[in-house]
Amino acid sequence: MTDRVKVAVLGGGSFGTVLANLIGSKGEQVYLWMRNAERAEEINRSHENHRYLPGRPLSENLTATADLQQALQDAEIVFVSIPSQSFREVIRQAKPFLRADQIVVSTTKGIEAKSFSLMSQILSEELPGNPIGVISGPNLAKEIVQQQLTATVIASEDERVRTAVQQILHCAFFRVYASSDMYGVELGGTLKNIYAIASGLSAALGMGENTKSMLMTRSLAEMSRFAVQLGANPMTFLGLAGVGDLIVTCSSPLSRNYRVGYALGEGKTLEDAVESLGEVAEGVNTLRYVKEKADELEIYMPLVSGLYEVVFNHAPVSQVAKMMMLNTQSSDVEFVLPRADL
Ligand SMILES: NC(=O)C1=CN([C@@H]2O[C@H](COP(=O)(O)OP(=O)(O)OC[C@H]3O[C@@H](n4cnc5c(N)ncnc54)[C@H](O)[C@@H]3O)[C@@H](O)[C@H]2O)C=CC1
Ligand SMILES: O=C(CO)COP(=O)(O)O
Numbered sequence: 001m002t003d004r005v006k007v008a009v010l011g012g013g014s015f016g017t018v019l020a021n022l023i024g025s026k027g028e029q030v031y032l033w034m035r036n037a038e039r040a041e042e043i044n045r046s047h048e049n050h051r052y053l054p055g056r057p058l059s060e061n062l063t064a065t066a067d068l069q070q071a072l073q074d075a076e077i078v079f080v081s082i083p084s085q086s087f088r089e090v091i092r093q094a095k096p097f098l099r100a101d102q103i104v105v106s107t108t109k110g111i112e113a114k115s116f117s118l119m120s121q122i123l124s125e126e127l128p129g130n131p132i133g134v135i136s137g138p139n140l141a142k143e144i145v146q147q148q149l150t151a152t153v154i155a156s157e158d159e160r161v162r163t164a165v166q167q168i169l170h171c172a173f174f175r176v177y178a179s180s181d182m183y184g185v186e187l188g189g190t191l192k193n194i195y196a197i198a199s200g201l202s203a204a205l206g207m208g209e210n211t212k213s214m215l216m217t218r219s220l221a222e223m224s225r226f227a228v229q230l231g232a233n234p235m236t237f238l239g240l241a242g243v244g245d246l247i248v249t250c251s252s253p254l255s256r257n258y259r260v261g262y263a264l265g266e267g268k269t270l271e272d273a274v275e276s277l278g279e280v281a282e283g284v285n286t287l288r289y290v291k292e293k294a295d296e297l298e299i300y301m302p303l304v305s306g307l308y309e310v311v312f313n314h315a316p317v318s319q320v321a322k323m324m325m326l327n328t329q330s331s332d333v334e335f336v337l338p339r340a341d342l
Contacts, residue, residue: 005028005029005076005077005167005168006028006029006030006031006074006075006076007020007023007028007029007030007031007075007076007077007078007079007168008030008031008032008033008071008072008075008077008078008079009023009030009031009032009033009078009079009081010033010068010071010078010079010080010081010082010090010094011033011034011080011081011082011083011090012032012033012034012036012039012040012043012049012052012064013052013081013083013279013280014052014053014141014142014279015081015107015139015141016032016034016079016081016082016107017032017049017052017053017058017141018053018141018142018144018145019079019081019107019169020032020058020059020062020079021056021058021059021062021145022144022169022171022174023061023062023168023169024058024059024060024061024062025059025061025171026168026171027061028061028168029061029063030059030061030062030063031062031063031064031065031070031071031072031075032062032063032064032065032071033064033065033066033067033068033071033072034064034065034066035066036066037066039051039064040064040065040066041064043058043062043064044063044064047059047060047062052141052279053141053142053145056145068093068094068097069097072094072097072098072102073097075102076102076103076164077102077103077104077105077164077165077168078094078098078102078103078104078105079105079106079107079135080104080105080106080107080108080119080123081107081108082108083108083110083280083282084108084109084110084111084112084119084282084285085110085112085113085285087106087108087110087112087119087122088112088122088126091122091123091126091127092126095126095127098127098130100129100130101130101131102130103130103131103132103133103160103161103164103165104123104127104130104131104132104133105132105133105134105135105154105156105161105165106119106120106123106132106133106134106135106186107134107135107136108282109136109186109189109190109192109193109282110190110193110282110285110286111190111285111286111289111290113285113289116289116293118134118183118186118187118190119134119186120132120133120134120182120183120186131156131158131160131161132156132158132161132182133154133155133156133158133161133162133165133182134154134155134156134182134185134186134189135152135153135154135155135165135169135176136152136153136155136185136186136188136189136241136245137150137151137152137153137177137189137240137241137244137245138150138151138152138240138244138245138247138248138249139152139245140248140252140254140255142254143254144173144174147173148173149173149174150173150174150175151174151175151176151177151240151244152169152174152175152176152177152240152241153176153177153178153179153185153239153240153241154166154169154176154177154178154179155178155179155180155181155182155184155185155186155241156180156182157180157182162178162179162180166178177239177240179236179239179241181232181233181236183227183230183231183232184227184232184233184234184236184237184241184242185236185239185241186241187223187226187227187230187232188223188227188236188237188239188241188242188245188246189241189245190282190286191223191226191227191286191290192219192223192242192245192246192249192250193249193257193281193282193283193286194219194257194283194286194287194290194303194304194307195215195216195219195222195223195246195249195250195303196249196250196255196257196258196261196283197257197258197260197261197264197281197283197284197287197307197311198215198219198250198261198303198307199212199215199216199249199250199251199258199261200253200255200257200258200259200260200261200262200263200264200265201261201262201264201265201307201310201317202215202261202265202317203258203261203262203265204261204262204263204264204265204266205265205317212250212251215250215303216246216247216250218303219246219250219303220237220242220243220246221332221333221334222301222302222303222304223237223242223246224237224242225299225300225301225334226290226293226294226299226301229297229299234335256277256279256280256281257281257282257283257284259273259277259281260273260274260277260281260283260284263276264310264311265317270284270311270312284311287304287307287308287311288308288312290304291304291305291308300339302324302327303324306320306321306323306324307320329342330342
């Protein structure tokens with residue numbers, strides 16, 4: 001008999017592989033599910049994911065598989081690391097193999113088209129009986145695989161989920177903090193991708209450190225304004241899943257969203273910028289959906305509106321930036337001085 005926890009990670013891209021490897025390196029048995037059987041075999045043979053993490057040896061406790069049933073049947077915790085566009089489809093494929101006592105945790109930082117659902121909402125709809133949670137925080141896959149110190153947030157209304165995920169993930173280079181604001185934590189990770197594009201763009205255009213700081217701080221104001229309108233707790237944005245993830249994604253060329261912005265700033269087309277990544281950059285679609293939602297709910301989001309014009313309507317950045325700078329005067333922290341009281 002063994003008391004080792006069995007875990008499944010769905011999605012064999014950058015983050016799924018890094019997460020499975022972290023769990024495996026703690027001595028737990030982990031299945032990494034991917035749709036491509038040849039690639040799974042190759043990972044098991046070489047103990048390396050050449051496509052997403054070349055040159056990084058993976059734990060011997062990690063088994064890659066293209067067989068969903070094999071991955072899921074004994075798992076106590078299932079992490080889902082599938083881009084938002086395919087998230088529901090994969091959950092529906094997994095559903096026949098899942099029992100109601102299995103914990104399901106999303107790592108995905110995106111929004112479903114049309115429904116404007118976050119991944120936790122998809123999980124609640126598709127798996128109403130399962131305990132669910134989300135993780136989010138400053139978690140660049142390529143730094144975690146190098147064991148650079150960082151932390152994440154496990155958010156769930158269910159205390160058992162928070163404790164189980166803290167136990168399975170925490171280690172000397174990865175701390176796991178808890179939250180009960182699942183929606184806020186998830187929105188933080190999702191919305192910051194938009195502002196990472198804006199940051200990459202401004203870096204490519206040679207904007208200074210004052211500009212960068214203003215951009216990040218006003219991004220935080222805008223994100224929390226939007227999230228509060230949608231029912232999240234604004235205090236969540238002071239934590240790792242809010243300001244923590246915003247800082248890293250707006251500062252690092254390891255962020256794919258930042259790189260898309262940078263490429264746009266260098267004059268590449270959106271199609272070229274996205275294609276040259278070869279990985280998902282959730283922020284592009286998120287920008288589209290959040291712009292629509294903000295218009296519908298009449299939420300003031302000047303950065304989203306301005307970036308939307310630049311990315312999708314080819315508006316010149318200088319013109320958009322000038323318009324924003326000369327906009328009506330506003331409040332710094334609107335939880336201190338509400339905009340309506342100006
Ligand atoms: N890479 C990172 O640093 C981090 C990523 N995330 C989030 O995790 C999610 C996944 O990101 P990455 O792994 O980085 O993306 P990625 O682009 O590196 O890999 C995505 C993986 O999903 C697979 N996939 C896509 N559609 C599928 C389908 N229908 N069925 C089966 N597999 C499918 C792809 O084949 C690929 O292996 C994203 O929402 C991202 O925002 C979260 C934290 C950090
Ligand atoms: O969410 C991330 C880091 O926390 C990864 O960001 P990108 O998807 O922009 O690479």
